[in-house]
Amino acid sequence: MDYQKVKEMNSLCNDEIVSEFKCRNGFAELSIETKKAVVQRVNETSRKEAEDESRLPLLEAAYTTILQGLGENTDRQGLLRTPLRAAKAMQFLTKGYHETVYDILNDAIFDEDHEELVIVKDIDVFSLCEHHLVPFFGKVHIGYLPNKKVVGLSKLARIVEIYSRRLQVQERLTKQIAMAISEALQPAGVAVVIEATHMCMVMRGVQKMNSRTVTSAMLGSFREDPKTREEFLALTKNA
Amino acid sequence: MDRSKQNQLKQNEKQAASAGDSSVNGHFDGMAKITNRTGLPLAGSGETSGQSSSAIENWREERTRSVEDNEMSLPSIAAAYTTILRGLGEDPQRQGLLKTPWRAATAMQFFTKGYQEKIIDVLNDAIFDEDHDEMVIVKDIDMFSMCEHHLVPIFGRVHIGYLPNKRVLGLSKLARIVEIYSRRLQVQERLTKQIAVAITEALQPAGVGVVIEATHMCMVMRGVQKMNSKTVTSTMLGVFREDPKTRDEFLTLIRS
Numbered sequence: 001m002d003y004q005k006v007k008e009m010n011s012l013c014n015d016e017i018v019s020e021f022k023c024r025n026g027f028a029e030l031s032i033e034t035k036k037a038v039v040q041r042v043n044e045t046s047r048k049e050a051e052d053e054s055r056l057p058l059l060e061a062a063y064t065t066i067l068q069g070l071g072e073n074t075d076r077q078g079l080l081r082t083p084l085r086a087a088k089a090m091q092f093l094t095k096g097y098h099e100t101v102y103d104i105l106n107d108a109i110f111d112e113d114h115e116e117l118v119i120v121k122d123i124d125v126f127s128l129c130e131h132h133l134v135p136f137f138g139k140v141h142i143g144y145l146p147n148k149k150v151v152g153l154s155k156l157a158r159i160v161e162i163y164s165r166r167l168q169v170q171e172r173l174t175k176q177i178a179m180a181i182s183e184a185l186q187p188a189g190v191a192v193v194i195e196a197t198h199m200c201m202v203m204r205g206v207q208k209m210n211s212r213t214v215t216s217a218m219l220g221s222f223r224e225d226p227k228t229r230e231e232f233l234a235l236t237k238n239a
Numbered sequence: 240m241d242r243s244k245q246n247q248l249k250q251n252e253k254q255a256a257s258a259g260d261s262s263v264n265g266h267f268d269g270m271a272k273i274t275n276r277t278g279l280p281l282a283g284s285g286e287t288s289g290q291s292s293s294a295i296e297n298w299r300e301e302r303t304r305s306v307e308d309n310e311m312s313l314p315s316i317a318a319a320y321t322t323i324l325r326g327l328g329e330d331p332q333r334q335g336l337l338k339t340p341w342r343a344a345t346a347m348q349f350f351t352k353g354y355q356e357k358i359i360d361v362l363n364d365a366i367f368d369e370d371h372d373e374m375v376i377v378k379d380i381d382m383f384s385m386c387e388h389h390l391v392p393i394f395g396r397v398h399i400g401y402l403p404n405k406r407v408l409g410l411s412k413l414a415r416i417v418e419i420y421s422r423r424l425q426v427q428e429r430l431t432k433q434i435a436v437a438i439t440e441a442l443q444p445a446g447v448g449v450v451i452e453a454t455h456m457c458m459v460m461r462g463v464q465k466m467n468s469k470t471v472t473s474t475m476l477g478v479f480r481e482d483p484k485t486r487d488e489f490l491t492l493i494r495s
Contacts (some may be wrong), residue, residue: 012376059326062319069312071304086390092461203383207438
């Protein structure tokens with residue numbers, strides 16, 4: 001039953017809303033989906049806090065199996081409590097699954113007569129690659145054009161935290177952040193740029209140390225008006 | 240045959256571990272293992288040469304994992320990862336996660352491939368007699384390891400310097416030594432020492448200095464969450480330990 005909800009949650013941001021968005025270009029049509037999105041967002045929690053404690057022994061046993069499978073001696077001093085620590089660490093790194101945007105944002109949206117670009121940049125982001133379970137990290141730059149409603153600035157960083165502390169794909173992460181902001185505020189436009197280093201490319205596989213992946217999501221006037229987009233990109237460029 | 244060897248090595252580790260917490264990494268830890276084996280007390284730094292003979296014997300027994308072992312344990316590690324995905328509340332059947340347990344298991348085996356390699360295989364033919372007794376430094380060697388406490392990556396740079404004593408080592412072999420010891424479940428202090436001891440025992444130089452500067456994801460991504468923190472550890476053996484000027488020269492040269 002849990003897994004069904006999770007599927008809905010991930011498909012919320014993968015198949016259903018996004019595919020519909022692809023079919024229609026305009027931002028105005030996005031608002032039609034927002035009602036459905038709000039309803040599904042309330043159900044987004046897939047794990048309650050209480051379940052975290054009860055799942056720990058299962059995760060611990062799995063980590064012990066992994067350590068033994070790697071040929072290590074799980075009785076040596078440095079590894080004695082490692083399964084527990086690794087299980088807790090993994091739970092922390094995926095804690096975004098049981099946080100909802102709704103809870104965080106609900107009281108920090110203010111009516112402000114401001115229609116100029118608001119940018120929060122250089123937000124450190126840490127996530128886990130869902131293909132290799134290896135971290136990727138980098139910086140997020142978020143910009144939005146308010147439409148009479150502004151959001152508390154730290155809430156943008158908290159939205160990043162919710163979606164990044166999951167098993168992620170960088171493209172999906174970018175889009176989820178953009179969609180969450182557009183659903184919450186209905187702004188004139190949202191822009192999200194993520195520049196990240198993927199350990200799965202650096203530590204293994206091709207082993208390219210200095211490679212970075214950049215993804216962006218432009219919604220609303222950022223997508224339609226090249227000058228707005230240029231202004232955002234110029235302001236977020238690090239000298 | 241490999242299986243029984245692995246079992247026997249595991250027994251050895253267990254014995255050594257019960258005998259006094261000496262089998263660090265389960266394998267080659269030059270200092271401690273020698274003490275248990277020969278019963279000699281650990282003195283200062285002057286016993287390097289006395290250890291080298293029994294240490295080289297250690298090298299020959301060092302391997303505990305083979306490619307066949309990897310293949311045989313892959314299904315159980317993958318099953319463990321599937322359990323972890325479920326335990327975290329994810330759906331292992333969704334498209335993005337379908338083959339993740341196998342990818343993650345292979346990735347983890349790659350991150351611990353140092354257990355499959357032996358120093359003696361890597362070094363055996365790249366030691367040359369050269370009449371050189373000035374400092375040789377290889378710096379900015381990228382290093383990637385796994386924290387043994389949280390199973391989260393550590394990455395940083397290693398700087399190695401040594402004063403040859405008529406024998407020099409192929410330069411890439413220094414980087415290969417770093418690879419062997421870093422691709423394990425590690426603690427940064429132990430890693431630094433293992434690299435230094437390995438070079439000492441291979442070359443018997445006048446001195447060895449190893450400095451590692453690394454970022455620990457376990458501190459950056461979780462826990463205290465200090466983004467810019469770096470951990471620096473160093474091991475100085477021989478002349479580097481005794482003579483402050485040599486040490487100074489080494490530290491200045493790696494800084495520039």
